[in-house]
């Protein structure tokens with residue numbers, strides 16, 4: 665019988681892709697999600713429990729009912745800008761949710777937790793690429809809630825037999841290579857889907873937030889990792905913990921940086937469409953450049969991003985925006 669894994673936030677972008685990866689690896693993903701930002705139709709690989717992570721009894725009931733052996737915890741609010749505007753809501757959902765989840769896990773004897781952390785915990789790093797020991801100094805409430813989540817796990821693991829994996833994502837992008845799952849945020853704020861919408865005509869123009877950064881072309885550089893690579897890393901982290909190995913904190917990135925203009929050009933080349941752009945002022949809180957040193961995840965989990973070339977990310981995401989790639993003119 666397949667081992668059942670509780671996936672909070674399993675109806676969301678990274679969560680749903682991770683459910684597919686779990687299923688393919690022989691686990692049964694049990695999604696626990698309040699559908700505040702997730703989508704019921706993305707729950708396709710196991711049972712669905714509609715509930716809020718801040719409801720400790722509901723989480724504990726789902727764990728008991730489905731004979732859960734470990735938790736993948738994705739459920740959280742995840743817009744940096746919104747977190748600056750509504751810090752209470754972010755601390756409530758992300759930190760309050762974590763408190764309730766950990767209490768439910770303790771009460772039901774769960775000893776393995778994989779936690780969605782973020783490169784936002786590093787703030788504006790003094791050196792690049794970012795290694796796991798780079799100081800974590802978040803510059804917005806979102807990043808602070810994720811750092812607090814990491815610290816809560818650490819404190820709890822110190823006095824119990826809990827082991828955990830904190831996975832610090834860089835920029836997740838792309839979509840299921842088999843076309844079963846995609847990215848649907850509302851409102852959409854992420855660069856790659858917004859750029860694809862501008863290329864397809866679903867939006868008039870892509871706003872580029874700043875072209876005067878200290879980077880080669882003046883636009884911000886990020887490390888984009890394919891969501892299917894991220895999903896696979898979660899399975900590897902889970903297996904690591906299930907084998908009784910120690911807690912881990914790992915960067916998940918491709919190790920390569922791409923500027924916004926590089927992405928614009930790659931989308932134009934792939935789709936043969938002109939992507940209208942408009943240069944706008946910088947967005948508050950954007951570091952010029954963020955790239956991961958991915959070598960620790962390779963050493964500890966044997967994980968390497970395999971699908972995270974810009975071309976592959978664009979090819980897999982494009983159909984969700986009505987775009988075809990590599991079509992002869």
Ligand code: UDP
Pocket residue numbers: 744835853854855856858870871872873874884885886924947950
């Ligand atoms: N960005 C942009 N235009 C947009 C959305 C994003 O120029 O419409 C920029 C943003 O300022 C950042 C990069 O693209 O430099 C990646 O932003 P995103 O929100 O996708 O991810 P983040 O790095 O903030 O997590």
